[in-house]
Amino acid sequence: MTSTLTAADVKRHKWWGWGLDDSRFRWDNKPAFAPFAKNRVGVDLTAKDPGPDPELTDFDVPASRLPEDVREALAGIVGQENLRVDDEYRVVHSFGRSLADLFRVRSGDFARLVDAVVYPGSEEEVAAVLRLVLEKDLVLIPYGGGSCISGSVTPDVSEERPILTVNIGRMREVLDIDETAGLARIEAGAYGPDLEEQLTARGxxxxxxxxxxxxxxxxxxxxxxxxxxxxxxxGDIEDIVRGMRVVHPRGTVVTKPIPGRDSGPSVHEMILGSEGRLGVITECTVQVHRIAPVRQVIAYMYPDWEHGIRGMHAIARSTDVSPTFTRLSDGPETEFSLTMVKEPTSTKGKVAAKVQDGLFAYLRSQGWDTSGEMSISYVCFEGSKEAVDAQKTIVKKIVKANGGITLGAGPGAIYDQKKFDTPYLRDFLMSYDVFGDVCDTGATWSKINEVHARVYEAYYAKLEELGLDGFMFCHMSHSYHSGACLYFTFAVPYSATEKALEEYQACKDAVQQAFVDLGSTVSHHHAVGTEHQPWITEDIGEGGVALIQGLFEGSDPGRNLNPGKIVSP
Structure with a gap:
């Protein structure tokens, strides 16, 4: 069945940043933020006017290279209204949301744009587009929401062939729910909120x-x-996605959502993480769960990172609790988080602020360093009221045994409400000539403190070498039996020179190199794309790279499917 939606119904980022035009990060209602920015990054927010938003009309946008016969053929497949060659659509779909992408797009660096954006409304239309791509020797780049920070959707500047972006955002329906198996068939173009809204309506x-x-x-x-x-x-997405339908040059690939597959090397696993190089994913069968009657996020505080990590490890190893998530911010991130608190205007807010001041005074009297060492943690519990209460009691004891205290549900609720707001901060910082970016890795519990410390050392050593100011913080999340994810955020101001990206890249390279030198992963969950490709050999070895190259070359000998991502030819 072909979707009745059109390209106009598919949401997209603003062309120069994250999210919609009317969404912004504000600092003027956060009294601690400006002093923090000045002290930690050397940027005086009160002394500079960031100016108006960029206008696409201020830049020269290269014309589409799409031949007229291909344009007509594509319009015949998807309909004229679902084929876009106008400047803004092409710019939006030529960049992900990596820092390098955002800097280039805001600078009008349009060295190579996609030549058309195609919005198919069915798997049959996706297959027809792919047949045309192969017939005309075009390049096809699948596009989800464009939120990737790894360069996975950015075209190669040296590519001379016409480039198509395929956006399947029209295909976003929950097709079926097998309530006995707890499996749902969902079209792959469904955005997170659309998907959850449809599932929530059915519990x-x-x-x-x-x-x-x-x-x-x-x-x-x-x-x-x-x-x-x-x-x-x-679970991670590889635990959640149990089956897929993928349009491939040799026909549709179907992986079955059956537990305990034993069919040789896993085709299913090959496609996961393939970034469009093995075809276009059109449908996923996923594990779904009944919505828990009670959900609560509780905040805790530890005197420092080391005590917090011991607490997180104890929670992960406990046989009596199974939290929905566990997160620990180190001292610098906790300090940053406190700067994001809005100035209280209500009586309730003012009372809460006084309670916090009293708490911090008490902690200082107990020997805590409340200005930079203490680490806040959030733990989410779901289930029946009885189960949630029982698990909260156990975790409270674990936290106390590891030197921490319980702050309660108030801070946890605020965190839960604001958890999707962070990406807007990067746009804000860039308007003040500050790069803000992230690097993530996985580490075992036995090495997590070493990785945490050594990455800081590598980053600040690079800043000193370059003569730059900067700041870094980190949190632990995505807890597993053997380890967890470490998620580093860093900020570094730049001058409006040609060296800006070069200096930023040197800082990021130092962090990424520390990851692989310490035996950690090149990225925990941000893909490879082109951003992390320089370390892929160190991550999986020459033999691993050769296997992936052989897979891609055998599957796509003409290099028509998102060439250049993950591994180079």
Whole structure:
């Protein structure tokens, strides 16, 4: 069945940043934020006017290279209203949301744009588009929500062939729910909010909530091995996606959602994380869960990172609790989080602020360093009221045994409400000539403190070498039996020179190199694309790279499917 929606019904980012035009990060209602920015990054927010938003008409946008006969053929497949060659659509779909992408797009660096954006409304139309791509020797780049920060949807500047982006955002329906098996068939173009709204209406949830939830799709999650903040309970996307339909040059690939497959090397696993190089994912069969009657996020505080990690490890190893998520911010991130608190205007807010001041005074009297060492933690519980209460009691004892205290549900509720707001901060910082970016890795419990410390050392050593100011913080999330994810955020100001990206890249390279030198992963959940490709050999070895190259070359000998991503030819 072909979708009745059109390209105009598919949401997209503003061309120069994250989210919609009317969404912004504000600092003027956060009294601690401006002093923090000045002290930690050397930026005086009160001394600079960031100016108006960029206008696409201020830049020269290269014309589409799409031949007229191909344009007519594509319009015949998807309909004229679902073929877009106008400048803004092409710019939006030529960049992901990596920092390098955002800097280039805001600078008008349009060295190579896609030549058309195609919005198929069915798997049959996707297959017809792919047949045309192969017949005319075009390049096809599948596009989910465009939220990737790994360069996975950005075209190669050296590519001379016409490039198509295929956006399957018209295909976003929950097709069926097998309530006995707890499986749902969902079209791959479904954005997170659309997907959850349809499932919630029937009492179910996928439970997958990445930071990019608002602007990412099910197919994109599968194609980049996404991980959501609730993975402690619901699993990473490879645990959630049990079956797929994928349009491939040799026909549709179908993987069955049957437990305990034993059919040789896993085709299913090959496609997960393949970033469009093995075809276009059109449908996923996923595990779904009944919505829990009670959901609560509780905040805790530890005197420092080391005590917090011991607490997180104890929770992960406990046989009596199974939290939905566990998160620990280190001292610098906790300090940053406190700057994001809005100035209280209500009586309730003012009382809460006084309570916090009293708490911090008490902690200082007990020897805590409340200015930079203490680490806040959030733990989410779901289930019946009795089960949630029982698990909260156990975790409270674990936290206390590891030197922490319980703050309660108030801070946890605020965190839960604001969890998707962070990406807007990058746009804001860039308007003040500050790069803000993230790097994530996986580490075992036995090495997690070493990785945490050594990455800081590598980053600040690079800043000193370059003579730059900067700041870094980190949190632990995505807890597993053997380890967890470490998610580093860093900020570095830049001058408006040609060296800006070069200096930023040197800082990021130092962090990424520290990951692989310490035996950690090149990325925990942000894909490879082109951003992390320089470390792929160190991550999986020359033999692993050769296997992947052989797979891609055998499957796509003409290099028509998103060439250049993950591994180079």
């Amino acid at each position: 179910w949830t996928l439970g997958h909530f990445p930071d990019s939830f608002t602007y990412s799709t099910l197919g994109g999650w599968a194609a980049t091995r996404s991980s959501g903040m609730q993975s402690d309970k619901y």
